Amino acid sequence: MDHTLSFVRSMALGCAVKLGVADAIHRGGGHVFLHDLIAALPNPVTASKLPHLGRLMRVLTTSGVFAQADDGAYCLTPVSSLLVSDGGKRKNQTQLVRLHLSPLVVSPFTNMAEWFTSDDGEDTAFKMTHGADFWGVCERHAEFSKLFNEALASDSQFIMDAAIHGAGRQVFEGIKSLVDVGGGTGEAAKAVARAFPHIKCIVLDRPQVIDGIPAGGPVEFVGGDFMDFIPQANALLLKFVLHDWNDKDCVRILRRCREAIPPRQAGGKVIIIEIVVGSSSEAIYHATQQLYDLHMSMVTPGMERDEKEWCKLFMESGFTKYKINPLLGLRSIIEVFP
Ligand SMILES: C[S@@+](CC[C@H](N)C(=O)[O-])C[C@H]1O[C@@H](n2cnc3c(N)ncnc32)[C@H](O)[C@@H]1O
Missing domain, CATH: 1.10.10.10 (Winged helix-like DNA-binding domain superfamily/Winged helix DNA-binding domain)
Incomplete structure (x- = not known):
């Protein structure tokens, strides 16, 4: 029971x-x-x-x-x-809890067995349940899309603190320009721009996300499809992006990343903030990383990857070296070099 x-x-x-x-x-x-x-x-x-x-x-x-x-x-x-939240004054995870427990996200889990046994060709239980993939549902439901963007923005404020002021600080040192690929409403890029004012920061995301954002802040916003084009920069940031995609699409995105950065000797690198399954010896982390993986597999065509799976993606996309630093809780910061 x-x-x-x-x-x-x-x-x-x-x-x-x-x-x-x-x-x-x-x-x-x-x-x-x-x-x-x-x-x-x-x-x-x-x-x-x-x-x-x-x-x-x-x-x-x-x-x-x-x-x-x-x-x-x-x-x-x-x-x-x-x-x-203290009236919005404190960084918190409430919107992330609301997002993960919202009816649109939870309902596909009531259809898991039906999805496993269905041969209708839908790649996720989410799509089978809602008739559209995650981004399609975001377009249809403005309130859900708002919750999604707010949840990821608050998560970025939260984890970027650890990335910039803690375990990952050295990762951003020496960078001159950075594109946050699939950077949402720009919270992660803003955190980088605040901590390193000399870094020119650009956020690339879908036009539907970027269009309403006023210009003129510390970061520049570009609407576009990261499958097709990524603006050139010294370094790229991908936070919680690749776990949304299957291996084939990840390789496509990473190849675009490879084209957008200079060689390693000139400081080119990709910075990935994601789960590395098995990154911690603590049983609770491992169990939660596995739950997150099953969650991703029902909601998106993506997955949570262990080090071997990450390494395979990097090598297939033309990168030669990577370094994993455990960051906070479930997640790690991975530097990937051409
Ligand atoms: C899980 S969210 C992560 C957002 C942000 N990196 C963060 O962690 O707060 C994935 C992001 O990828 C964006 N995205 C999805 N498909 C995209 C595409 N084809 N081109 C550009 N952005 C895309 C989504 O709009 C969304 O903002």
């Missing part, structure tokens, strides 16, 4: 994010009793639902999202600290 009901844990987390529980506990000084919690939630909960809120909190406390002090008050844990 634990295996059968594990989705209830995920949905309880999604519910707590929508209700703003982590923010309410944070505002209450990190120590809040149930009856105060109901009053502190930014989204009002009917008083008659108080016992149900207690049951929700019990599940989330047992699973480690929240903790309970000896006097029974609820507290934050390292997990729920990531969900405190």
Whole structure:
């Protein structure tokens, strides 16, 4: 039953994010009793639902999202600290939770067995369920597209901190120009431009993503298809892009990358921020990387790759050397050289 009901844990987390529980506990000084919690939630909960809120909190406390002090008050844990937005002042992962648990993303998982046994030629359960691939659904559903862009933007703010001010800093040193390929609304490129003002930063993404963004900030935006053309630069950044694509398309994108950068001696390189399956010896990371891989395989034609699979892609695309640095949590920063 634990295996059968594990989705209830995920949905309880999604519910707590929508209700703003982590923010309410944070505002209450990190120590809040149930009856105060109901009053502190930014989204009002009917008083008659108080016992149900207690049951929700019990599940989330047992699973480690929240903790309970000896006097029974609820507290934050390292997990729920990531969900405190503090009115938008704190970098957080709430939009990423909302995205992964949104009905459009979750519904294909109810069709997994049907997808495995279907011979309709659809490459993902997502496409079989919605009749369009991920980007097609983004075009059809403006709210979903907004959530997707916000989720990835907040994730970029979050992980680029670790990349620039932590384990990955040396990766950006010495670069003069950088294109963030599939860079979304430009949060990762903006973080690079803020930390290294001498680096000329350009973001390449689909015109649908770029069109509404006002010009004139610290980074330049270019609308286009990275399968066809990537602007020339010293270095390219690909964050959470290649895991959306199958090997054939990854090789096509990486060959375009290879054409856009100078030789290694002149400082040319591609910087990839992605999961490297098996990068950590900690069992929880490995298990979550495998879950993420199955997730990607149902939602996109892509996958999460281990070092051997990454190496094969790099060599097939004309690169000769790579270096993997574990970055934060599930992800690594990979430097790939011509
Ligand atoms: C998973 S998101 C990652 C966004 C960003 N790199 C980040 O991590 O925040 C993948 C991005 O690739 C863009 N994309 C998908 N297909 C593309 C294409 N053919 N040409 C350019 N961008 C594309 C999407 O619009 C989206 O912004």
